[in-house]
Amino acid sequence: MTPAAIIEPPAMMELHRVWKVYSVGPVKVPALxxxxxxxxxxxxxxxxxxxxxxxxxxxxxxxxxxxxxxxxIQVLGLDLARARRGEVAALRRSIGVVFQDARLLPGRTxxxxxxxxxxxxxxxxxxxTARVFEALRAVxxxxxxxxxxxxxxxxxxxxxxxxxxxxxxxxLLIADEPTGNLDEGMAAEVLDVIRDVWAGGTTVLxxxxxxxxxxxxxxxxxxxxxxxxxxxxx
Amino acid sequence: xLAFLVGEALRDLRRAGRVAASAILLITLALGxxxxxxxxxxxxxxxxxxxxxxxxxxxxxxxxxxxxxxxxLVERVRGLPGVASVRFVGKAEALGTxxxxxxxDAAVADQLLQNPLPASLEVVPTxxxxxxxxxxxxxxxxxxxPETEEVGGGVEWIERFARGQRLVTLFGLGLGGVLGVAAIxxxxxxxxxxxxxxxxxxxxxxxxxAPEHIVRLPLLxxxxxxxxxxxxxxxxxxxxxxxxxxxRLEPLVAESLGLARLTFLTPLNLATLVVIGTLxxxxxxxxxxxxxxx
Numbered sequence: 001m002t003p004a005a006i007i008e009p010p011a012m013m014e015l016h017r018v019w020k021v022y023s024v025g026p027v028k029v030p031a032l033x034x035x036x037x038x039x040x041x042x043x044x045x046x047x048x049x050x051x052x053x054x055x056x057x058x059x060x061x062x063x064x065x066x067x068x069x070x071x072x073i074q075v076l077g078l079d080l081a082r083a084r085r086g087e088v089a090a091l092r093r094s095i096g097v098v099f100q101d102a103r104l105l106p107g108r109t110x111x112x113x114x115x116x117x118x119x120x121x122x123x124x125x126x127x128x129t130a131r132v133f134e135a136l137r138a139v140x141x142x143x144x145x146x147x148x149x150x151x152x153x154x155x156x157x158x159x160x161x162x163x164x165x166x167x168x169x170x171x172l173l174i175a176d177e178p179t180g181n182l183d184e185g186m187a188a189e190v191l192d193v194i195r196d197v198w199a200g201g202t203t204v205l206x207x208x209x210x211x212x213x214x215x216x217x218x219x220x221x222x223x224x225x226x227x228x229x230x231x232x233x234x
Numbered sequence: 235x236l237a238f239l240v241g242e243a244l245r246d247l248r249r250a251g252r253v254a255a256s257a258i259l260l261i262t263l264a265l266g267x268x269x270x271x272x273x274x275x276x277x278x279x280x281x282x283x284x285x286x287x288x289x290x291x292x293x294x295x296x297x298x299x300x301x302x303x304x305x306x307l308v309e310r311v312r313g314l315p316g317v318a319s320v321r322f323v324g325k326a327e328a329l330g331t332x333x334x335x336x337x338x339d340a341a342v343a344d345q346l347l348q349n350p351l352p353a354s355l356e357v358v359p360t361x362x363x364x365x366x367x368x369x370x371x372x373x374x375x376x377x378x379x380p381e382t383e384e385v386g387g388g389v390e391w392i393e394r395f396a397r398g399q400r401l402v403t404l405f406g407l408g409l410g411g412v413l414g415v416a417a418i419x420x421x422x423x424x425x426x427x428x429x430x431x432x433x434x435x436x437x438x439x440x441x442x443x444a445p446e447h448i449v450r451l452p453l454l455x456x457x458x459x460x461x462x463x464x465x466x467x468x469x470x471x472x473x474x475x476x477x478x479x480x481x482r483l484e485p486l487v488a489e490s491l492g493l494a495r496l497t498f499l500t501p502l503n504l505a506t507l508v509v510i511g512t513l514x515x516x517x518x519x520x521x522x523x524x525x526x527x528x
Binding site: 095 | 435438439440443445449
């Protein structure tokens with residue numbers, strides 16, 4: 001029986017006394033210190049803190065790009081410290097990740113960028129077109145399907161990255177500073193899309209250093225500072 | 235999925251550009267050299283085989299036996315291992331042959347006070363008897379007979395030629411091997427360049443949970459495609475060169491080696507070259523893949 005079968009959601013993710021320490025030569029630098037919290041299915045959680053607070057490290061731990069130095073992390077019931085490569089891959093298929101810099105593939109159109117992830121996961125060809133356009137419609141980019149990333153505004157690029165993340169219909173959406181590079185108008189557009197995704201039943205975790213944004217969202221907010229969880233409110 | 239992976243491999247090949255073209259060219263050179271020497275060796279081997287079939291040993295006898303003794307001697311020699319056929323040549327027949335050879339100077343033979351030519355046995359060895367070890371054993375057996383004065387002929391010269399043929403094969407393999415290693419390294423470089431170019435793709439693939447073999451397979455396929463293209467090009471060049479040169483060389487070859495025609499590599503040989511090329515390319519892709527391991 002897999003761990004996912006033992007611990008069913010609503011516990012979407014659970015962190016228990018998590019530490020992440022980097023070694024810089026002989027010096028140990030803690031990026032996260034004794035962080036514990038739980039996110040249940042369908043929640044919208046904002047992870048707030050200044051630059052260098054450990055937000056990105058925490059997110060990377062959640063999709064197992066990093067492993068914790070100490071403590072336990074379970075995402076969708078999978079113990080990430082003990083997970084094997086195949087289990088991690090299976091977990092990632094249920095998680096959509098959006099980065100501050102969008103990370104679109106420059107040689108491919110918006111359509112191809114979204115279709116690419118569906119193709120590598122073996123989605124049947126006949127389903128791909130429908131799902132790509134469904135995702136592009138959701139982010140308001142249907143008309144820009146044939147544009148290359150260099151032809152997009154930053155807001156459009158971020159929405160394209162969101163389309164790529166949601167085309168796979170993830171159970172969990174993780175966004176790392178999705179509005180960090182955007183002006184107010186564009187940031188609002190992107191947040192509207194994220195809200196829509198959440199309203200559709202996807203659990204959302206958004207990391208931001210913008211206090212105003214965290215307030216605007218008016219959702220549960222976890223505040224990180226110097227790698228420690230200071231507040232869990234809302 | 236396979237169509238997608240092949241599509242990605244071809245896309246990567248275009249990205250590698252000139253380096254990929256160099257890799258294909260090197261594989262063509264390596265397999266062209268290998269195939270060329272293989273072709274040469276095959277034809278030399280055929281010549282050696284034909285000469286082996288024509289090998290004849292001559293056993294010179296101390297004195298001419300009577301007809302009955304000659305028949306018994308022929309039977310005895312026929313019973314030796316490695317003997318295919320035996321023919322008795324009497325002194326008179328030997329002199330007659332000499333006269334034929336001398337032609338218009340045959341009168342010289344008439345000046346002789348007595349026939350100086352010895353009676354002999356012409357022994358044709360079997361295939362086993364024409365090998366160096368077989369011939370050595372057969373010559374020893376014939377020389378040990380009390381009637382034998384001397385055993386003439388042998389297979390040493392054929393063996394020397396056969397050694398030359400093996401040397402050509404080895405040289406071809408060596409040159410092909412060196413060029414093959416260079417080709418592998420170039421494919422590795424081409425694939426590594428692509429790997430840098432597609433780092434973003436690979437990161438996205440891993441991030442969305444693509445199985446590891448799907449992430450890496452395009453690199454392997456890219457290397458194999460380079461190998462396949464190089465091998466096909468080499469086969470085409472070999473075929474064209476053979477088609478062009480064989481009719482011009484055949485008269486010379488017929489006279490020097492005794493071969494009526496120069497044969498081309500068999501379909502199995504060609505398939506082997508194509509498989510070797512594809513494997514060389516795949517190996518280059520695999521090595522680059524090794525460097526890409528996170």
